[in-house]
Amino acid sequence: MTHEPLRARLAAAPVLSDPHGAEARLAEIAPALPAGLLDEPVRRLLLGLADHSPFLWHLAAREPERLAGLLETAPEESSARIVAAQRAAGRAVDGAIDLDAVGRTLRRNRQAHALLVALADIGGLWPLETVTRALSDFADASVSAALDALLAQAASLGRFLPKDPAAPQAGSGLVVLGLGKLGGQELNYSSDIDLVVLFDPEVAPLKPGLEPAPFFSRLAQGAARLLEDRTGDGYVHRVDYRLRPDPGSTPTALSLNAAYGYYESVGQNWERAAFIKARPIAGDITVGERFLAELRPFIWRKYFDFGSIADVHAMKRQIHAVRGHDTLAVAGHDIKLGRGGIREVEFFVQTQQLVFGGRRPGLRGSRTVPMLGELEREGWIDAAARDELAAAYAFLRGIEHRLQMVRDEQTQRLPTDAGDLARFAHFAGYADLPAFEATLLHHARRVQTHYALLFEAAPDLSAAVGDLVFSGADDDPATLATLRELGFREPERTVETVRGWHFGRRPAVRSPRAREVLTELVPALIQALSGTPDPDAALAALDNAFGRMPAAVELLTILRSHERLRLLFADLLGTAPRLADTVAFSPHVLDAVIDPAFVEPTTDAGALAAQFSALVGTPAAHEDFLDRSRDAARQLRFVTGARLLSGILTPEGAGLAFSGIAQAAVSASLAAVAEGFWAEHGRVPGGRMVLLGFGRLGSRQLTADSDLDLVVLYDFDPEDRTSDGPRPLDAAVAYNRLTQRLVAALTAPTRRGGLYEIDLRLRPGGGQGMIASQFRSFRSYLRDEAEPWEEMALTRARVLCGDATLAAEVEAAIGKALCRPRDRAALYAEVRAMRDLVAKEKGDHGPLDLKRAPGGLLDLDFLAQALVLAHAAEHPGLVGLDAPAVLDRAAKAGLLPEAEAARLVAAYRLFDDVHHWQRLMVEGEASQAPPAAMARLAVAMGLPDARTLIAQLDAERTDVRERFLHRLA
Numbered sequence: 001m002t003h004e005p006l007r008a009r010l011a012a013a014p015v016l017s018d019p020h021g022a023e024a025r026l027a028e029i030a031p032a033l034p035a036g037l038l039d040e041p042v043r044r045l046l047l048g049l050a051d052h053s054p055f056l057w058h059l060a061a062r063e064p065e066r067l068a069g070l071l072e073t074a075p076e077e078s079s080a081r082i083v084a085a086q087r088a089a090g091r092a093v094d095g096a097i098d099l100d101a102v103g104r105t106l107r108r109n110r111q112a113h114a115l116l117v118a119l120a121d122i123g124g125l126w127p128l129e130t131v132t133r134a135l136s137d138f139a140d141a142s143v144s145a146a147l148d149a150l151l152a153q154a155a156s157l158g159r160f161l162p163k164d165p166a167a168p169q170a171g172s173g174l175v176v177l178g179l180g181k182l183g184g185q186e187l188n189y190s191s192d193i194d195l196v197v198l199f200d201p202e203v204a205p206l207k208p209g210l211e212p213a214p215f216f217s218r219l220a221q222g223a224a225r226l227l228e229d230r231t232g233d234g235y236v237h238r239v240d241y242r243l244r245p246d247p248g249s250t251p252t253a254l255s256l257n258a259a260y261g262y263y264e265s266v267g268q269n270w271e272r273a274a275f276i277k278a279r280p281i282a283g284d285i286t287v288g289e290r291f292l293a294e295l296r297p298f299i300w301r302k303y304f305d306f307g308s309i310a311d312v313h314a315m316k317r318q319i320h321a322v323r324g325h326d327t328l329a330v331a332g333h334d335i336k337l338g339r340g341g342i343r344e345v346e347f348f349v350q351t352q353q354l355v356f357g358g359r360r361p362g363l364r365g366s367r368t369v370p371m372l373g374e375l376e377r378e379g380w381i382d383a384a385a386r387d388e389l390a391a392a393y394a395f396l397r398g399i400e401h402r403l404q405m406v407r408d409e410q411t412q413r414l415p416t417d418a419g420d421l422a423r424f425a426h427f428a429g430y431a432d433l434p435a436f437e438a439t440l441l442h443h444a445r446r447v448q449t450h451y452a453l454l455f456e457a458a459p460d461l462s463a464a465v466g467d468l469v470f471s472g473a474d475d476d477p478a479t480l481a482t483l484r485e486l487g488f489r490e491p492e493r494t495v496e497t498v499r500g501w502h503f504g505r506r507p508a509v510r511s512p513r514a515r516e517v518l519t520e521l522v523p524a525l526i527q528a529l530s531g532t533p534d535p536d537a538a539l540a541a542l543d544n545a546f547g548r549m550p551a552a553v554e555l556l557t558i559l560r561s562h563e564r565l566r567l568l569f570a571d572l573l574g575t576a577p578r579l580a581d582t583v584a585f586s587p588h589v590l591d592a593v594i595d596p597a598f599v600e601p602t603t604d605a606g607a608l609a610a611q612f613s614a615l616v617g618t619p620a621a622h623e624d625f626l627d628r629s630r631d632a633a634r635q636l637r638f639v640t641g642a643r644l645l646s647g648i649l650t651p652e653g654a655g656l657a658f659s660g661i662a663q664a665a666v667s668a669s670l671a672a673v674a675e676g677f678w679a680e681h682g683r684v685p686g687g688r689m690v691l692l693g694f695g696r697l698g699s700r701q702l703t704a705d706s707d708l709d710l711v712v713l714y715d716f717d718p719e720d721r722t723s724d725g726p727r728p729l730d731a732a733v734a735y736n737r738l739t740q741r742l743v744a745a746l747t748a749p750t751r752r753g754g755l756y757e758i759d760l761r762l763r764p765g766g767g768q769g770m771i772a773s774q775f776r777s778f779r780s781y782l783r784d785e786a787e788p789w790e791e792m793a794l795t796r797a798r799v800l801c802g803d804a805t806l807a808a809e810v811e812a813a814i815g816k817a818l819c820r821p822r823d824r825a826a827l828y829a830e831v832r833a834m835r836d837l838v839a840k841e842k843g844d845h846g847p848l849d850l851k852r853a854p855g856g857l858l859d860l861d862f863l864a865q866a867l868v869l870a871h872a873a874e875h876p877g878l879v880g881l882d883a884p885a886v887l888d889r890a891a892k893a894g895l896l897p898e899a900e901a902a903r904l905v906a907a908y909r910l911f912d913d914v915h916h917w918q919r920l921m922v923e924g925e926a927s928q929a930p931p932a933a934m935a936r937l938a939v940a941m942g943l944p945d946a947r948t949l950i951a952q953l954d955a956e957r958t959d960v961r962e963r964f965l966h967r968l969a
Contacts, residue, residue, distance in 0.1 A: 006078070006116075007071040010041035012124030014048030015426035022051035025061070032064035034072075042071060045123050052427035055408040059115040066112060075120040079134050082113045087141035090148030092165070097152040103226055106142060107233035113138045117189070118405050121398075128394045129369070131401065136178075136185040139193050142236050143176060144169070144282040146223040159215065161205040173204030174216060174283035175256065175291060179243045184277035184366040188397065190404035190411075192240040193227075195220075196278070197253040200287060216253035238410065243274055246503035248496060256291055263298045266504030268515065270471035273350040275299045276357075277366040301358040330437045331421055333444075335396050335403075336412035337478060340444025342400065344451040345393045351454065352380055368393060385450050392443035399440070402428045468523045470498040486530035494536070497543050498522060506543065508552035508584075517556040525559065528566045532574025534932030541573040545584035555587035565590050568642070575921050575936045576645055578704055582638045585753060586631065589638040601643050603653050608660035611636060612668060625672050626745060629665060630752040636661045641704050641920055651916035652909070658702035659693075665755060666691060666708065666746065667801035673741040677734075682725020684734055686717030688775075690802030690810055694762045698796040699882040701912065703919035707757040708746070711797070712739045712772040715806055732774065739772040762793050775806065775813075782817040788830040792865040794818060798880065818879050819872040828968040831866040835859065835964075847954055848926040850911045850918070855957030857915060859964040860908045863887075866968060871895055884908045896967075904963060907956045914941060914953065 016022055026046055030038060038046070049056045060067045070078055089105040090097075117134055120126040126134070151168035154160035162168040180194035181187045197220040201212040224239040241252050245262035254262075263271065276299065280288025336342045349371045357363040360378055365371050369390045376386040402424070403411050415421045418433075425436035466482030475495050483491035501518060504510040509518050532538040546552060559566045569590070572580040582589055592598060602608065615632035619625035640657040643649040649657065670691060694709035696702050714735040721731040729737065746756050760771050764781040773781075782794070794814055799807040835858065844852035851857045864883035867890050872878050875893050878886055884905045891901030917937050922929040929937070934946035943949045 003074050003077070005072050006075045006119060006123070006125065007037070007039070007042050009075075009125050010045055010123040012122065012429060013041070013044035014052055014122065014429060015431055016047055016051050017423045017426045018051055019047070022047040025050040025057065029061045029064050029067075034068050037068055037071060041123075045119065048122065048427065049118075052423065053118075053406050056115065056118050056405055059111050062111075067115065070112070070116050070119060075116060075125055078116050079113065079137070082109055082116065083134075083137050083141045085109055086113070086138060087144055090145035090150075090152070092149075092152035092156075097149050097156065099149060099153065099226065102145070102149045103229060103231075103236075104233060106145060106227070106236045107231065110138070110142070110236045111234060114189075114408070121189075121401060122405075128397050129367075132181070132186040132188070132397070135187040135189065135191075136182055139182055139187055139237055140178070140281045142227060143178075143193070143195065143223065146226045147174070147176065147219070147282050149226065150219050150222045154215075154219070159207050159210060161207065163205060169283050171203065171205065172284055173200040173202070173212070173287070174219070175199065175280060175288040176282040177278050177288060177292075178281040179274050179278050181277070182281070183279050184368070185279075186277075186367060186397075188404060189401040190408050192238040192410060194240050194243045194274075195281075196244045196259075197241065198256050198259050198288075198291065199253055200256050200284075203287075213251055213253060213255065217251040220252040234408070243271075246500075246505060248500055248503070249505055256287075260291070260294060262504075263295060266510055266515070267298055268471070268502050269354060270502075272299050272354055276350055276353055276364070279366065299357075300361075300364060330414060330440055331418065332414060332416040333440070334413045334477075335399055335440075337476065338444075340392075340447040340451075342393065342396045342412070344447050345389050345396070348389065348447075348451050348454055349375070356380060381450075388446040389450055392447045395439065395443045396447075399428060468526055470495060470502065470522060471519075483526070486526065487535045488530070488539075489536050494526075494539055497539055498526075500543075501546065506546035506549075508546040508549035509556075511551065511553065514551065514553045514556060517553060517560060521556055521560045524563075524566060525570070528570035529573065531567065532570055532932070533936050534574055534930060537930055537932060538570060538574035541577050541580055545573075545580060548581075549584050552584075555584065558587055558590055562590075562594065565593060568593060571645065572642075575933060576641060577923050578920065579638055579641045579645070582634055582641075586634055589635045592635060592639045593642055598639065598643070599648055601640075601649050601653065601657065603649075603656035603660060605656075605660040605663055608636065608657065609664040609667065612661065612664035616668060619672075622672065622676060623750070626748065626750050626755075627752040629668060629672075629745075630750060630755050633661055633665045633755055634753065637704065644916070644920060651913040654916055655696070655701040655703065655912075658704065658706070659697055659700040662697055662702055662706075662708055662756065663693070663800050666693075666710070669745040669755075670742055670801055673745050674738060677738050677741060678723075678725070680725060681727050681729050681734060682723040684716045684723045684731045685720040687714065687723075687731065687735075688716070688803035688806040689714040689735060689738070689772075690807050691800045692797050692810070693800045694793055694797050696796075697800075698798045701882060703916050705919050707759050709759045709762050710800075711760065711763045712742075713775045713778055713806070713810060714772055715775040732770065732772075735772045736770050743771070762790075764790075775810065778810075779813045782813060786817065788827065788869075789834050791817065791869055792831070792834070792862065795865045795868045795879070795886075796882075815876065815879055818868060819876050821873045822869055824870045827870055828866060831862050832965075832968050835862050845925045846927040847950065847957070848918070848929065850915045850926070850953070853957060855959070855961030855964065857908070857911050859960055860887075860904060860911070863904070863964050863967060867895060884912075900963065904960065907960050910941075910953070910956055914949075917941070 026043070046060065049060055086106065086109045089109065090102055113134075117126075117131060120134075121131045147169055151160055151162065151172065152165070155162055155165060155168060160168070160172075163171045175198040177183065177196040177198070178193065179196060181191055182193045182195075187193070197216060199212055199216040204212050204216070206212060206215060220241065224241070227236040227239055229235065241247065244250060244252070245254060245259055275292075275295065278292055280292070334341060346368055349368050352375055353363050353371060356378070362374050362378065363371065365374065372381070372386045372390050375381045376383055400412055403414070406424075406427070415424055422433040425433045428436060430436040430439070466485065467476060467478035468482055469476040469479045475492055479495060480491040483494050488494045500506070501509045502515060504515070509515055529535045529538045529542070549555075559569060569580065569583055572583060612632050615635060616625065616628045619628050637658065640649065640654055640661065643657075644651065644654040674689075690713050692698070692711040692713065694711060696706050697708050697710075712735070714731075716731040723729050723731070723734050743758050743760070746758050747754065763771070764773050764778055764785075786794075795818060797814055799810060838852070838858065839854070842852060844854070844856075847853055849856065861883050864886040867886055868878045871890070871893070875889070875895070877893075878889055881889060887896065887901045887904050887908070890896045891898045896904075914937065917940050918926045918929070921933050921937060931946065934949070938944065938946045938949040941949055943952065
């Protein structure tokens with residue numbers, strides 16, 4: 001080490017832009033400087049500071065004697081002295097600690113060291129390696145001092161019991177790792193310091209009963225405050241803890257075992273790259289070194305598998321998503337993140353370290369330029385690449401330091417204004433702006449060339465989208481800009497969500513294979529989501545799906561392979577969350593979409609029953625049947641919903657299809673449970689059984705999420721009512737137990753999910769008594785006891801499955817009950833009273849509740865049912881129709897004016913269509929539909945926007961309500 005003072009070794013100075021202003025500022029402090037100090041080299045350097053750096057000039061002018069001391073001393077000696085003073089600043093005096101005083105000392109030392117490093121750097125004394133090493137050594141000392149002070153404070157409170165109060169970090173169980181440029185001892189002038197705080201709970205000398213995680217987390221947070229707090233003396237360092245395992249969901253300090261478990265199970269390749277530079281900088285250094293030694297297999301893989309190589313390629317594609325930019329603009333250029341920048345040099349080195357370092361220990365170093373030399377010695381790059389990248393790195397890092405020295409800001413972006421850029425070129429030592437631009441472009445193009453060759457054969461899933469970088473802990477500004485351009489309103493949340501997938505926060509993407517595929521797929525997936533009406537909501541839906549799925553490899557692989565399915569899935573996430581959930585649960589339902597038959601839908605119940613049966617196949621056991629029936633119904637319902645979403649099916653057609661699928665599931669389930677039940681208990685002599693569908697199932701208008709309203713009827717020989725099997729049962733008991741089994745088969749959740757929710761309350765007696773009814777009792781009930789509301793419900797009843805002879809008798813009994821002559825005035829009064837009771841007891845959820853809101857579907861259904869009950873005696877053709885068909889038939893029979901019937905039918909179709917779309921697209925109440933869903937709904941209805949749709953619905957409901965009250969007056 002030379003002992004010559006700094007002033008005697010000055011070899012460079014900035015070019016002045018405003019000599020007169022600089023001279024005036026220097027003249028203000030010159031009298032306070034020792035005589036003879038201002039020789040020509042010192043004058044030129046100080047004039048450069050006065051001209052170009054408000055921050056450095058403030059430090060110089062604030063304490064001229066400090067400036068003089070630094071100039072009169074060898075910079076190496078000054079640096080060692082300041083670092084030692086910084087390291088000692090946190091030590092307790094006589095067992096006492098004053099954190100405010102410690103903070104003041106730390107900040108004052110930082111001022112002195114910042115000025116020293118700038119003088120040695122700008123003055124041309126120190127090369128890049130010496131500058132970055134000095135900055136890193138000082139940061140190490142700062143962190144150590146902060147921890148000393150906080151541990152001493154904890155010891156004074158009896159919370160921490162150090163083995164040696166003079167050296168509280170020794171044996172503390174605390175480990176502080178420096179990562180990034182601090183870990184590699186390549187810190188830049190105004191850099192954050194990346195820290196990971198770990199602890200060993202087994203050795204930490206804490207007060208008995210004190211939990212180590214909260215203690216060490218508070219300690220880490222206190223250290224950050226001590227270093228980051230800004231006063232009139234500035235600050236010490238900005239601290240970044242986001243490189244710890246999954247920072248969004250973990251405490252600031254983690255146990256060593258928790259951290260090791262994380263890296264062993266879900267550690268990512270970018271984290272491996274970060275740990276190339278990791279080193280213990282404070283706490284128990286020995287424990288930290290042991291942890292890194294144990295982590296070595298995670299960082300340096302002995303056999304680098306092809307899946308991991310693909311992941312590294314995907315990392316590169318994310319960072320370098322847009323190609324073809326041969327020109328570089330100097331103004332506003334980001335010398336770190338931009339093309340040909342610092343990050344590309346670092347990534348060039350670290351990627352090859354990851355690939356080859358497991359087999360080449362010489363490639364495991366933490367410093368960039370030495371590793372370029374090692375890559376050349378190992379034969380992975382040539383000498384030209386080594387020299388050109390090393391020269392570019394030194395130049396770019398030097399420019400980075402100059403940018404940060406201007407105002408002590410963490411910036412890497414060059415000025416955009418031409419005048420400001422010319423001034424900065426002078427500060428960097430260039431005579432004029434063209435010379436600076438030429439040098440910058442020369443180095444940036446060299447970096448670009450070598451960087452582009454690194455993965456020249458890698459495919460690109462996202463060549464035209466823009467930067468999409470989700471690795472690392474920092475939000476990439478270019479990525480945030482790209483996401484905004486793609487329509488994401490909250491790009492920061494988008495980045496955090498995707499980063500959370502890589503951290504393994506969602507079980508579905510926790511496996512290494514899932515994360516490898518995901519890393520490659522993310523740019524294309526983000527692009528697909530951007531095409532939905534609300535990309536943020538679509539992404540949130542996907543995140544929720546990942547949270548519920550056990551695994552996502554299958555789904556991700558399918559999406560990676562098929563752009564059409566990727567776009568469809570994105571559309572489902574944004575507009576039909578129920579269908580998206582289906583895909584998440586069972587990815588291969590997407591296969592049906594690429595089947596040619598997708599565009600050839602059927603709504604015929606018989607054809608749907610055949611498809612259901614083919615999908616169920618021949619189960620080996622009842623449990624197998626339950627699983628297969630759920631898979632079959634899920635696939636058929638998904639295809640129906642996707643056809644509706646794609647415009648292949650109308651909402652009316654979707655209602656027929658959903659109803660046919662439900663009928664097939666009910667029929668198959670009855671057959672499955674009945675076979676086992678009768679084998680166990682024997683047949684009931686003369687026994688017969690049918691299932692009736694009521695409500696939307698009965699009228700073939702099921703929506704995507706409808707429950708099934710069922711009524712079970714049975715009959716038997718009254719002279720012999722006991723089954724003839726090995727475990728005989730009374731007929732009534734037998735059919736009710738069979739019904740219980742049927743309901744269980746339809747509703748029980750299995751590992752393949754649920755099938756349907758069942759409602760049996762429309763049976764005679766409602767929710768009271770037996771769940772299956774004897775036909776003779778049912779017939780008597782209809783004749784003698786049925787309430788008007790039950791007769792109204794009966795207008796939508798139909799037989800779904802069961803014994804054909806009993807089905808004919810049931811249909812005849814229902815027809816007879818419905819065709820009985822009635823007092824129309826009394827009937828209409830009953831219907832109005834029933835509608836008022838529903839409104840009072842159940843209310844509605846606002847104008848978008850198209851079922852219960854006044855003038856909505858319930859009014860139209862009640863009106864149609866009233867017409868059936870009032871006129872079926874003379875017009876039996878009204879029986880067995882859905883509401884629009886009843887209204888149309890009533891007009892043909894002269895019961896309604898044709899124009900009025902047409903208005904009511906049109907209103908019903910509008911409401912029912914919107915209701916179908918709502919059930920497909922909106923989770924929860926329709927009034928809670930997000931704006932994007934309403935916009936998509938309006939488009940589906942052929943209207944320009946949601947406001948127009950709501951206005952039309954309001955007008956139609958007002959008209960229907962008036963006609964309802966008039967017709968039933």
